[in-house]
Amino acid sequence: MSSADNRFSFQRFISIIKKEFIQVKRDPISLRLPFIMPVVMMLLFGYAVNTEVDKIPTAVYDQSNTEESRAFLDKFTESDYFMVYETVQSEDRIAQLVKSGDAKAGLIIPEDYSDKVKSGSNTEIQLIIDGTEPTTARTAMSSGQLIARGFSQKYTAEKLMKYGITPDKLTGISLKTDVWFNPDMESTKFTIPGLVGLILQNVTIMLTAFALVREKERSTIEQLIVTPIKSSELILGKLIPYIVIGYSGFLFSLAMCIWVFKVGIAGSVGLLLLLGFLFVYCSLSIGMLISTFAKNQMQAMIVMVFFLLPSILLSGFIFPREAMPEAISYLGYIIPLTYFLDIIRGIALKGIGLDYLWKDTAALLGFTAVILFIATKRFRKSLD
């Protein structure tokens, strides 16, 4: 459609923005979502989704009940990975407790433990592990083995001393570990910054898709398209309020990350704010694209679920992408959140800058440009 007056009208553009803000103001969900979602999700994920397993309730059957066996038990509980849930007197009781789920592990020290240790022969302690929860089970197994190995080394050393050999005269390799970026390996440091990205994505996509679909659902779009309004004025005017809202949500969750969960930003805050803005833009385009597939808000919600669930699973938000089968992990590359998670974790935890993150940034820029292009094209077409 050609016309004499093809200029962008600032007045029409402002009218759309104004109208959109009034609508957001009157809609309790749109207004509160950017603030409620961070609070709810951060509390949930920050405290409930904790992959660190400690204080595994353990049923202990100490048949030996000697100084030596108690020393072993002390070491066990000192480690903080185990706690004695109950001291029992039979193997059956251990079975009961593990079956009921009260205990996740059972420890059986044999009657002859003390004698065997003193005489310097081999002895077996049994650790029963409830394998239904693999994370707990793995922790229990590896820390149990570690404690036992430490003990046997101590006894070996004592024995060698008797023969006049000091252990440091023996060849040995000791592994000196140094954990960077998150020395205490706290899972909140991994989860919370990722959550900031996820929340930003969800809030922006949802609000944008709903706002655009609403015009179709209530057929107000029919009235708008017979006015002289340009599609660029309409699209920009409708999107700007959601850039503001989505970005406010981002700032709010970032503030929670820093001040409530004490996950500081090791790198440049300015860079994070800038790239956060890029990601708001990217999510906005996705929301817009979704809106072109849906006739009403119900359909938009369904399409959104189809998009959001894979983005949580495949982006590496919870599950490390390294652990996925190769083909599946490649799928993560078509999800923009994957790149933003690299960016936000990189800046917040590792303190790295664009010199390391340029690839992710370029990918995010590329995705935003492509999605925005397709969404705008499809949206304009839906106006005709």
Place this chain on the structure above:
Amino acid sequence: MEYAIYVENLTKKFGNFTAVDNINFSIPKGTIFGFLGPNGSGKSTTIRMLCGVLRPTSGKALVMGRDVARETDAVRQNLGYMSQRFSLYEDLTVEENLDFYGGIYGLPKKVTAERKKELISMANLTGKEKSLAGTLSGGWKQRLALGCALIHKPRLLILDEPTAGVDPVSRRVFWEIIHSLASQGISILVTTHYMDEAESCDTVGFILNGTLINIASPRQLIDTEGARNLEDIFIKYVEQTTNQKVAGTIGDLNFLKGDDINEQR
């Protein structure tokens, strides 16, 4: 003579289906044109072409002397449109709806404020300025939608089934407004399924299966077709086109009384 609407050989095809088939008509300025026809006969497609929303497959349409395809914006600036769905923003107040469309049509703030006053009193909405549009009842909504379509003082008003689903009193009030607008020189194209409304138009046109069958004043049509009223003509045209008798009259449907229905179940 310059017409409010001038349509020449206008055709719209969607794939193999011809929605509007080579229609011609013209409407003098300041008159009310009743555009009649069954659902799906091509009324809305024609209207969408007149508003510049759909591109005609062939033919041309002029609105107020301007080519819709080439001067779309100028045409739209002179055109008010209202659909049966009263496309209002229900979460905006009466005033905010009017302000919004004032802004969309590029009116200066002062002009919008003046027009708003006039339209609110025209639509009988005084005292409801701060009410949310969603809380208004059918008749109020309808008149607010009309107000929004008139904010920019269009010279042509297109109304697509404006009285569908509105009570008889509001329907009467609405048509009084329409006639007073026409007397102020505004040209009006209106579609309706109410034949009493159609009879009060200056001209009516019947469209069936995308073809314009007849166009004349209601009086003339009734005389030439020798019919009692427009409703009979409507049915006659449908029968001619489909070669099928439109079954029954209201009288034949009288057996549908309470007891019979219960027995049949």
